[in-house]
Amino acid sequence: LTNGEAVWRFVSRLPFTGALAVDQTSALAVSGAPGNWQLQHLDPWTGQCRWTSELLEAPLPGKHPLLTPDVVVVPVGNEGSSGAEAFDRKTGRSLWRHHADLASAASAWLAFDDLVLINDGAGVLMCLEASTGRPLYNHVFAGSSASDTPRRLEPVLRNGALFVPQQQ
Numbered sequence: 001l002t003n004g005e006a007v008w009r010f011v012s013r014l015p016f017t018g019a020l021a022v023d024q025t026s027a028l029a030v031s032g033a034p035g036n037w038q039l040q041h042l043d044p045w046t047g048q049c050r051w052t053s054e055l056l057e058a059p060l061p062g063k064h065p066l067l068t069p070d071v072v073v074v075p076v077g078n079e080g081s082s083g084a085e086a087f088d089r090k091t092g093r094s095l096w097r098h099h100a101d102l103a104s105a106a107s108a109w110l111a112f113d114d115l116v117l118i119n120d121g122a123g124v125l126m127c128l129e130a131s132t133g134r135p136l137y138n139h140v141f142a143g144s145s146a147s148d149t150p151r152r153l154e155p156v157l158r159n160g161a162l163f164v165p166q167q168q
Contacts, residue, residue, distance in 0.1 A: 008047030014038060021065040021072070026089065028065045028072055034058065039065065039074055041092060051092030055085055057100060066111035068130040071095060073116050075109055082107055084116070086133055096133035102126070108154040119155045 012031045019030040027042040037055035042048065057076035066073040073086045077100035084102060086095040107120040115136070116128045123141040128134065 010040075010042055010047045010049065012038070012040065017059060017061075019059055019062075019064045021067050023067055026067065028067065030055070030059045030065065030074065032059075039072065039087060039092070041072075041089075053087050053092040053094065056097065057083065057085065060105060063109060066109055066116055066130075068111050068114050068116070070114070071130040073109075073111060073128075073130060076100060077102075077105055079105055081105055082118075084128070084133070086130065095131070098128075098133060110155045117155050125155075 014031040014033055014036065016029055016031045021028045022044060025044070027044040029040050029042065031038050031040060032055070037058055039053045039055060041050040041052075043050060055074060055076060058078065060075040060077050060082050063075040063082075066075070067089070070089050071086050072089050073084050075082050076085055077083050081100045082103050082105050083098040083100040085097045087093065088095055103118045103120045103124070103126065104122055107118050110117045110119075111130065114130045116130050118124075118126045118128070120126070125137075125139040125141070127136045127138075129136055
């Protein structure tokens with residue numbers, strides 16, 4: 001930070017997508033190409049790869065891995081729909097998977113504590129338990145015209161209150 005010199009460099013045999021999640025103890029990066037996707041856990045201080053796990057579906061473009069204290073959740077899917085794959089944060093072991101029919105590809109995702117929120121432009125707010133993938137709730141907002149759909153769907157958590165952009 002003080003002089004701009006590179007501290008470490010990590011090279012993978014597959015190109016990185018730019019989907020990156022970083023905290024004090026972890027850097028999680030998605031790499032791959034169609035048919036061969038990986039999630040890699042790097043030590044942010046040394047650059048050493050702690051583990052690599054294969055993704056069964058393609059990661060959603062523009063979505064980064066979601067970090068909870070014990071789980072890493074990767075939004076996966078295609079242009080029309082999204083799902084999720086979850087991994088143990090310490091070992092990289094696969095924990096659960098939701099096929100790409102969970103939400104639309106334009107949905108917005110947020111992780112906090114042991115929860116993953118998915119806000120969909122179709123008027124659905126879903127909350128998954130990160131450790132099991134079990135849906136805790138699924139709130140359907142009253143319908144409205146497509147022109148009322150918000151431009152941005154990212155939920156915001158501030159001071160214990162959750163703000164969810166929706167039609168109403």
